[in-house]
Amino acid sequence: MALISTLKAKKTQPPLPRSKRRLDMDFNIGLGWKAFAKRRWKFLVFCLALAAFLEIFIFNLPFWESLSSSPAFEALSPSNTQGLVMDSKKDSGAAGRNAASSQVTIDLQSKSPIKFVRLTANPDLQDSPGMQFRVASFLPGSAEPHTSNYWQLLNPSCPTSLYINTSGSYRHIQIQVRTHWGRPFIFYGAVINPRVPFDASPLRILFMILFIILAVFLGPSSPLYRLDLDLRSLFQTSLVILSTLLLMLFYLGIWYLFEARKIYVGDAGGAPYELYDLLAKSLLHGRTWLDVPVNPHLLALKNPYEPAERIKISGNPPIFWDCAFYHGKYYCYFGVIPALLLFVPFSLISGGRSLPTPAAVLLLVLLDILSLTLLVFKAAKSHLKERSPGGCLLVIWIFAIGCGLFFEVFQANTYAVPITCSLFFTFFGLWCWEMSKRKKNGKAHINSWWIFFGSLCMACNLGSRPQFEIASILVVAVFWKSVFKDRSLFSKSSILPSILLCLPYVIVFSLLLVYNHARFGSPFAFGNTYQLTVYDAKREKWPKMGTLSLFYYYLFEPASLQAAFPFVFEPLPGLQVWQWEGPWIGGLFPALSPAFFFVFLIPWIYSKHRKADTVSILKDGGYGTYSARRGLISFMGFTLFWILLVVLADSYLAGLMQHYVCDFGTPLAILFAFSALSLLSLTASNPRYAQWGYLVRLLLFSALLYSILFHFFACFVNAGDGDIFNRIPRLYFHVKNWFLFLN
Numbered sequence: 011m012a013l014i015s016t017l018k019a020k021k022t023q024p025p026l027p028r029s030k031r032r033l034d035m036d037f038n039i040g041l042g043w044k045a046f047a048k049r050r051w052k053f054l055v056f057c058l059a060l061a062a063f064l065e066i067f068i069f070n071l072p073f074w075e076s077l078s079s080s081p082a083f084e085a086l087s088p089s090n091t092q093g094l095v096m097d098s099k100k101d102s103g104a105a106g107r108n109a110a111s112s113q114v115t116i117d118l119q120s121k122s123p124i125k126f127v128r129l130t131a132n133p134d135l136q137d138s139p140g141m142q143f144r145v146a147s148f149l150p151g152s153a154e155p156h157t158s159n160y161w162q163l164l165n166p167s168c169p170t171s172l173y174i175n176t177s178g179s180y181r182h183i184q185i186q187v188r189t190h191w192g193r194p195f196i197f198y199g200a201v202i203n204p205r206v207p208f209d210a211s212p213l214r215i216l217f218m219i220l221f222i223i224l225a226v227f228l229g230p231s232s233p234l235y236r237l238d239l240d241l242r243s244l245f246q247t248s249l250v251i252l253s254t255l256l257l258m259l260f261y262l263g264i265w266y267l268f269e270a271r272k273i274y275v276g277d278a279g280g281a282p283y284e285l286y287d288l289l290a291k292s293l294l295h296g297r298t299w300l301d302v303p304v305n306p307h308l309l310a311l312k313n314p315y316e317p318a319e320r321i322k323i324s325g326n327p328p329i330f331w332d333c334a335f336y337h338g339k340y341y342c343y344f345g346v347i348p349a350l351l352l353f354v355p356f357s358l359i360s361g362g363r364s365l366p367t368p369a370a371v372l373l374l375v376l377l378d379i380l381s382l383t384l385l386v387f388k389a390a391k392s393h394l395k396e397r398s399p400g401g402c403l404l405v406i407w408i409f410a411i412g413c414g415l416f417f418e419v420f421q422a423n424t425y426a427v428p429i430t431c432s433l434f435f436t437f438f439g440l441w442c443w444e445m446s447k448r449k450k451n452g453k454a455h456i457n458s459w460w461i462f463f464g465s466l467c468m469a470c471n472l473g474s475r476p477q478f479e480i481a482s483i484l485v486v487a488v489f490w491k492s493v494f495k496d497r498s499l500f501s502k503s504s505i506l507p508s509i510l511l512c513l514p515y516v517i518v519f520s521l522l523l524v525y526n527h528a529r530f531g532s533p534f535a536f537g538n539t540y541q542l543t544v545y546d547a548k549r550e551k552w553p554k555m556g557t558l559s560l561f562y563y564y565l566f567e568p569a570s571l572q573a574a575f576p577f578v579f580e581p582l583p584g585l586q587v588w589q590w591e592g593p594w595i596g597g598l599f600p601a602l603s604p605a606f607f608f609v610f611l612i613p614w615i616y617s618k619h620r621k622a623d624t625v626s627i628l629k630d631g632g633y634g635t636y637s638a639r640r641g642l643i644s645f646m647g648f649t650l651f652w653i654l655l656v657v658l659a660d661s662y663l664a665g666l667m668q669h670y671v672c673d674f675g676t677p678l679a680i681l682f683a684f685s686a687l688s689l690l691s692l693t694a695s696n697p698r699y700a701q702w703g704y705l706v707r708l709l710l711f712s713a714l715l716y717s718i719l720f721h722f723f724a725c726f727v728n729a730g731d732g733d734i735f736n737r738i739p740r741l742y743f744h745v746k747n748w749f750l751f752l753n
Contacts, residue, residue, distance in 0.1 A: 038244065038245075039244035039245050039248055041245075042243065042244065042245025042246075042248075043245060043248075046233065046234075046245070049233050050226050050232070050233070053225075053226060053229070053231070054222070054226050057222040057225055057226065058222065061215075061218040061219075061221075061222060064218065065210065065214065065215065065218065068751065069209075069211070069214065069748055069749075069751065070208055070209060070210075070751075071751035072126060072173070072175065072206040072750045072751055073205075073206050073207065073208045073209070075125060075126075075178070075206075076125065076126055076203065076204065076205045076206045077205065079125070079126075079203040079204070079205060080203065081201050081202065081203055081204045081205060082120065082201070082202045082203065083130070083199055083200075083201050083202075084118060084199060084200055084201075084202060085198060085199040086107060086116065086195075086197065086198055086199055086200075090116065090117045090118065091114065091115065091116055091117070092114070092115040092117075093109060093110055093111045093113055093114035093115055094107050094108065094109060094110060094114055094195055095107070095108045095109075095110045107194065107195045107198065108192060108193065108194055108195065109189045109190060109191050109192060109193055109194075109195050110191070111191060112188060112189065112190070112191050113186055113187065113188055113189070114186075114187045114189055114195055115146075115184050115185070115186050115187075116184065116185040116186075116187065116197075116200060117182075117184050118182075118183050118184070118185065118200060118202055119181060119182045120181050120202050120203070121181065122181065122203070123178050123179055123180060123181055124176050124178065124180065124181060124183055124202055124203060125175070125176060125177075125178030125203055126173060126174065126175060126176065126178075126203055126204055126206060127173075127174045127176055127183075127185060127200050127201065127202060127203075127204075128172050128173050128174070128200065128201040128204040129164075129166075129172045129174070129185070129197045129199075129200050130172075130197060130198060130199040130200060130201060131166040131172065131196045131197050131198070132196050132197075132198055141163070141164050141165065141166070141187060141188060141189055142161040142162060142163055142164065142187070142188040143161070143162055143164055143174065143185055143186060143187045143188070144157060144158045144160065144161050144162065144186050145157070145158050145174065145176050145177070145183060145184070145185060145186075146158070146183065146184040146185075146186055147176070147177070147179070147180040147182075147183050147184075148180060148182040148183065148184075149180070150180075155183075155184050157186070159573075160572060160573065160574040161188065162574055162575070162746075163735055163742070163746075164187075164743075165735075165739045165742075165743060166196055166197070167739065168739050168740050168742075168743040168744075170209075170743045170744060170746070170747040171739075171743035171746065171747070173204070173206060173747065173750055175750055175751070175752065185200065206750065209747065211744065211748060213267070213744070213745070214748055216263070217722075220256075220260065220718075221715065223256065224407070224711075224714070224715070225711075227249075227253070227400070227403070228400060228403060228404045228407065228711060228714075229707075229711055230704050230707035230708040230711055231704070232400050233400075234249070234398060234399050234400030234403070235398050235400040235401060235690070235694065235703075235707060236398065236694070237398055237399055237400065238397075238398065239387075239390065239391065239397045239398055239399050239402060241387070246399050249399060249403075250383065250387070250399065250403070253383075253403045253406070253407075254379060254380065254383050257379050257406070257407065257410055258376050258379050258380075261372075261375050261376070261379070261410075261415070261416075261419050262372065262376075264416070264419050264420060264722075265368070265371075265372050265375075265419050265420075265422060267741070268420055268725055268734065268738070268741075269737070269738055270368045270371070270372075270419065270420065270421065270422035271366070271368045271369065271372075271422070272368075284364065284366075284367055284424070285300075285332075285333070285342050285344065285367075285424045286342070286344070286348060286349050286352075286353045286365075286367060286370065286424060286427055287353055287357075287364045287365060287367070288300045288301070288302065288342070289342040289344075289346065289349045289353070290349045290353035290354045290356075290357050290365075291357065293346075293349060293350070293354055294354060294357060294358070298341065298525070298528050298529045299339040299340060299341050299529070300333065300339070300340040300341060300342060302327070302330060302340050303327035304327070304338060304339070304340065305323060305325070305326075305327050305328070305329050307323040307325070308320065308323060308329055308335070309338055311323075313546070314335055314542065315335070315540070315541075315542065315546045315547060315548050315549070316546050316549075317543075317544055317545065317546070320542065329542065330542065331542045331543060331544075332424075332541060332542065332543055333541065333542055334529075334530075334537035334538075334540040334541050334542075335540055335541075335542050336529070336530055336537070336540045341529055341530075341537055341540070342537075343536060343537030343538050343540065343541050344424065344425075344427070344428050345428045345431075345432075345472075345473045345474040345475060345476070346473050346522075346525060347431065347470050347473035347474045348370070348374075348427050348428055348431040348474055351431065352365060352370050352373070352374075353365050353370065367422070367423060367424055367427060368422040368423070370427055371418065371419070371422040371423075371426045371427055371430055372419070372422065374427070374430035374431050374433075374434055375415060375418065375419050375430055377434045377438075378410075378415060378430055378433045378434050378437060379410055381434055381437035381438040381441060382406060382409060382410060382433075382437045383406055384437070384438075384441045385437045385438075385440055385441045385444075386402055386405055386406050386409065386683055386687075387402055388441055388444045388445065389444065389683065389684070389687070390402050390687055392444055392447075392629065393628060393629060393638070393642055393684075394627055394628060394629065394687060394688070394691050395626075395627055395628065395629055395691075395695075396627045396691040396692075396694060396695040397687060397690075397691055398690070398694065401686075401687060401690040401691070401694075402687070404686075404690075404707070404710055404711065404714065405682075405683050405686050405687055407714055408603065408605045408679075408682070408686070408710065408713065408714050408717065409679045409680075409682070409683055411603065411714065411717045411718055411721060412598070412602055412603025412605060412606060412675065412679060412682075412717050413433075413603075413671075413672060413675040413676050413678070413679040414598075414602070414668075414671035414672035414673075414675035414676070415430070415433065415672065416721040417668050417669065417671065417672075417721070418430050418669070418672060420721075420725050421669070425669045426669065428474045428475040429475050429669065429672045429673075430672075431474045431475070432471045432474040432475035432477075432478035433478075433672060433676060434467075435467040435468065435470050435471050435474060435478065436467070436468070436471065436478050436481050436676065438464075438467050439463075439464045439465070439466075439467030439468040439481075440464070440468075440481075440484065440488075441464075442460050442461070442463045442464030442467065443460070443461065443464035443465075443485070443488050443489070444488070445457070445460045445464075446458075446460035446461040446464060446507070447489075447492065453496065453498075454491075454492065454495075454496035454498045455498055456489075456492060456498045456499055456504060456507040457507070458506050458507045458510050459510075461507050461510055461511050462510035462511075462513070462514060465485075465510070465511050465512070465513070465514040465515060466514035466518070468481060468482045468485075468514075468515075469482075469514045469515045469517075469518035469519065470518055472518065472519060472522055473518065473522045475673070476536065477656050477659060477660065477673045478673070478676070480652050480655050480656055480659075481652060481676075481677070482515075483648055483651065483652060484645065484648050484649065484652070485511075486644075486648060487641065487644045487645035487647075487648045488645070489511075490641065490644065491637070491641060495637075499511065557658060557661040557662045558661075560660075560661035560662075560665070560666050561657055561658070561661050562597070563594065563597060563666055564597060564598060564657055564660070564661065564666070564670075564671070564674065565597050565598050565599055565657070565674075566597045566599055566600065567594075567596050567597035567600070567601070568596060568597070568600045568601065569595070569596040569600055569601035569720065570595055570596055570601075573752075574752075575723075575726070575745070575746045575749050575752075576723045576724070576726035576727060576745075576746070577723050578595055578596075578720065578723050578724045578726075578727055579595075579727060580593050580594060580595055580727050581594075581595075591665060591666045591667075592665070592666060592667035592668060592669075593668060593727070594666055594667075594668065595668075595724050595727060598671065598674070598675055598678065601720065602671065602675070602717065602720065602721070603675075603679075603682075603713070603717050604713045604716060604717070605682065605686070605709075605710055605713035605714065605717065606678055606679070606682045608682055608685050608686050608689065608710070609678065609681050609682050609685050611685060611689060612646060612681075612684075612685045615685065615688055615689055615692065616639065616642075616643055616688075621636075621639070623692060623696055623698070623699075624639055624688065624692065625638075625639055626695070626696065627688065627691045627692055627695055627696075628642065642684065642688075645684070646681055646684055646685075649677050649680050649681045649684075650677075650681060652677040653674050653677045653678055653681070656673045656674045656677065657673075657674045659673075660673050660674065686710060689706055690703075690706065690707070693706055726742055726745065726746075
């Protein structure tokens with residue numbers, strides 16, 4: 011694409027051919043936004059009208075369907091209820107209805123088809139969280155009920171959960187409720203065909219506004235894909251800033267909505283989830299161990315790492331799990347650098363106050379998004395001739411949603427601290443390395459400060475999340491030409507940058523090894539073998555064949571979807587051999603981020619048959635376009651090697667857990683970024699592939715919307731520590747009620 015600096019072509023200029031038309035953007039920010047609005051206002055109006063239609067007539071369809079209904083109340087009685095001990099001497103609101111079995115069946119009949127039912131609960135009785143229901147319908151002429159396939163959750167303390175859509179086709183139905191045997195059944199009646207209130211959900215409206223913004227700016231027909239990337243343009247700079255702020259605001263909203271700020275504060279179930287705060291206080295007092303009391307019974311055990319032995323111990327102080335325990339003291343086996351980076355400075359500045367772990371995670375996530383944005387734009391500028399702001403922003407959004415960052419924001423606990431910290435180190439370190447490659451007097455030159463900070467960040471991964479230290483192998487591909495082509499590294503004329511490339515690794519690794527020796531008596535003991543967790547990490551040897559099955563689960567297990575809210579469910583454990591298995595909802599490719607399937611197009615994009623085509627979109631960097639092609643392929647090859655190493659490491663050493671997705675989701679997202687940017691550039695600049703451009707953008711944008719929805723609804727899966735049904739029931743049923751119009 012040729013850079014066009016003016017927004018509107020002068021009237022005296024001949025019009026450009028249709029195949030070569032490009033959107034012009036002026037350096038005047040006001041004119042740029044005015045021109046963009048002129049081209050997208052019709053589509054914006056259409057999106058707003060569609061959103062209004064969905065909000066008023068689709069999501070509130072039960073309101074319109076029940077507007078003319080005639081509600082009829084039916085009290086529970088022995089004639090229409092099974093599974094209860096009924097006491098006719100008690101009035102309908104008293105505690106005289108106890109569950110005689112684990113399932114209570116309410117039989118309802120009406121002269122007109124029953125579309126909706128609202129259960130009526132006694133507000134004076136204790137609610138029963140964990141209750142479930144399903145609808146059974148009697149077909150005309152049939153005496154046997156036909157049950158639905160899904161049990162759905164309800165909570166009497168949330169009025170919105172008591173509305174039930176029965177499909178409206180039958181006059182005789184049953185409401186089957188799972189409850190606790192022997193406990194009072196708090197429902198005393200049901201309203202047949204009630205009038206469902208109109209619900210204008212602010213959260214739902216915000217989600218539709220987000221999708222409208224994404225569709226207007228990043229939809230497949232957006233003019234931003236026909237614009238040359240030039241951050242000297244004030245319009246484009248403001249666009250990038252707004253997109254970055256919107257992405258940050260999105261994750262801030264997820265963090266706030268799911269009340270990550272309230273979880274895991276203090277000790278929960280014997281686990282010190284404010285672990286980094288304890289570590290920071292220990293470091294400030296010159297200790298390497300955690301200043302927490304140790305149960306004397308734990309000290310008396312021959313093998314304190316055996317879970318079966320620890321379960322037998324009772325009393326105070328509690329036994330803290332997921333800590334390292336060595337020679338009678340607790341240690342934090344998570345990386346120490348996040349404590350030095352955030353928790354220790356905060357304590358010093360605030361006069362000894364504690365930095366909440368969820369706040370630290372949120373801060374690191376915001377830094378992740380900023381460094382990710384810098385990295386993607388720098389990579390596009392350094393390696394591609396043809397790139398657009400629309401393509402870069404679309405890749406950034408897919409990258410930020412699909413790499414596993416969403417789950418870390420949702421949980422925002424101690425486990426997320428080292429992971430999000432290493433994400434920042436990796437993104438910012440790679441960006442610094444790319445920034446270090448300069449030109450001086452027409453010759454290649456390495457900036458010493460940039461390369462030093464890049465290596466410092468990459469080296470710090472060992473003290474945060476060691477799996478990310480594998481990313482340091484990318485230094486070979488990043489500086490290959492600097493070493494063997496222009497001799498700007500590891501030569502007589504480049505002694506200082508060569509030293510500063512290696513020096514951070516020497517310093518950081520040495521200090522971390524000394525820290526390990528001070529704690530565990532060995533520089534290579536990081537504490538993971540001494541952890542008090544659900545298995546004996548010192549003795550447990552997982553079978554190697556389990557690594558292959560976990561490799562499949564991490565990457566290729568299909569999404570677990572259903573037709574009822576939350577539309578995502580956790581499948582039954584499927585591991586053939588024993589390994590640690592946390593809540594799991596699907597693999598990275600088919601479930602979490604289908605856009606990553608585009609990495610399989612890399613062999614097609616960079617095949618020998620398309621060598622001339624791909625060369626035309628790459629910057630030669632002074633070494634020739636074919637050399638640039640080989641360099642980019644080598645970089646993607648090292649990234650693939652990073653993926654394989656970390657997936658095998660996590661599969662063999664750690665088991666299956668949602669937190670580990672970032673370990674391999676990050677390199678996979680980097681690989682996707684290069685493949686997607688290359689494909690977008692190829693379809694935008696080469697007439698041979700231009701016909702596929704719209705389809706590629708449509709698939710990528712659709713995959714982005716799918717990833718956002720999948721991650722959002724996966725938060726409501728009733729499993730694991732993030733159990734929204736029990737932790738935030740009002741939020742759970744507020745969102746569930748969005749889909750009352752579904753059967």
